[in-house]
Amino acid sequence: MRSEHESLRKLQAELARCLIGHDGSSGDCQLQHLDKFDLDRSRETLLRKRISQTRALLPKTAALLGTDFQKWFREFADKHHFNGLHAISQDTIAFAYWLSVKKTDRLWIGQLARWESIDCHWPLARTFIKFFRFEPIFLPINVWTTLPCEKSIAGAVFVSMGGFERSRF
Amino acid sequence: MWNNNLPELGVGIGYRDVYRTDIFRNHTQIDFLEITADHFFEPRPQTKELLALLSDRFPIIPHGLGLSLGSADGIDHEYLKQFANLVLLLDPPWWSEHISFTRAGGIDIGHLTPLPKTRESLRCLKENIQVALEEIRKPLILENVTQTIRFPQDTFDEASFLGELVDENDCGLLLDVTNLYINSVNHRFDPLEILHRLPADRIVQLHFVGFHHDGESLVDSHAHTTNPEIWQLLKEVVRFASIKGAILERDEHFPLFGELLIELDRMRSILQPSEAG
Secondary structure (H helix, E strand, C coil): CHHHHHHHHHHHHHHHHHHCCCCCCCCCCHHHHCCHHHHHHHHHHHHHHHHHHHHHHCHHHHHHHCHHHHHHHHHHHHHCCCCCHHHHHHHHHHHHHHHHHCCCCCCHHHHHHHHHHHHHHCCCCCEEEEEECCCCCCCCHHHHCCCCHHHCCEEEEEEECCCCCEEEC | CCCCCCCCCEEEEECCHHHHHHHHHCHHHCCEEEEEHHHHCCCCHHHHHHHHHHHHHCCEEEECCCCCCCCCCCCCHHHHHHHHHHHHHHCCCCEEEECCEEEECCEEEEEEECCCCCHHHHHHHHHHHHHHHHHCCCCEEEECCCCCCCCCCCCCCHHHHHHHHHHHHCCEEEEEHHHHHHHHHHCCCCHHHHHHCCCHHHEEEEEECCCEECCCCEECCCCCCCCHHHHHHHHHHHHHCCCCEEEECCCCCCCCHHHHHHHHHHHHHHHCCCCCC
16 A cells, blocks of 8 residues: 555656656656656646746736747746746746846847736745836836837835835835 | 535636626626635735625635645645635635645646546545545535546546545535536546436536637636537536536636626526526
């Protein structure tokens, strides 16, 4: 009975690693007995959920990127270490940073994503400082696409005032 | 009958923030709500207020996503405590979770992953359910998930696994009719044959929503209007078991609320034919 329990435990751990995209293969991997199509489809389902949740957290970035949002997220997901849907805030912050350093002619998109991802920091920290390539506050969405990003830098300090309300200085 | 003492809640929807105003505006057409329990743990002041407003107006069933009852590593006691506090606050007639695991090997996948249908899975579930029921002393109903992974070590089929599970643990069933249909098509079995082998008196609540075909198989995306095949199966389920409540789920491609109300009315006419308008 103990060996059956250990076997189930091992199978679940291997599945968990496989689904979030970590390389869980080993010599006596139990996953080799499972259908590859099932595993690929399950991974794809999880990735789609991840894209959908990130899109909800970065709605303006997603709207402005259009179909590139999904394409670029998949590019990001190929390389980024993912810790499960419960860590979607960290995932979104990492994606926003990845966008901000990505070589693209749309430099503003990374700045916008980083600005939108600010709410994802609250469960992780009460106070933090962020620098943007321009003053991002109160800009209407259509202005983001026309900003001369490289010219100026603005810093902002974010402080949690209890709950998730925030102040900026 | 196991579910004799449970109240009849009627037809409702899974609460989603995007429909907050619509839900209050149309409260006379919604009999009860199901909330995702995880979203209301350690609530912020605004969420607490929302929960109070909702529970003033509707009976609320807390539905868990991350208790991971099938986990061979055991369940997360901190998560369980938070779930217990929510149940204490809401005092629902029952609470629900999935027959799956979401955590393993130190990884919180946050995704409902199916279990192999084996004696060992039943043993793990039993151990975890006992721990959960010691903390939450309300009837627990368990939901069938889509079998996205087939395990060669399966020794039970869907009906015998669910039957043994609820019988051994004195639990009810939250029958997701869409998942039953999807599994039947993807894994080629007759959904009615499985349905009629389930313990009818344990089926307490239903979930229903549309599915879509991704070219290879059916997918439970919670993003589509309920399909004709699901309506047909819902009729069979209601004929077979004395259902206490049915919840329409929707998580993506949110339509106008009026479209959901039409689906609720249709479900009500199946569940309570004489009372439907």
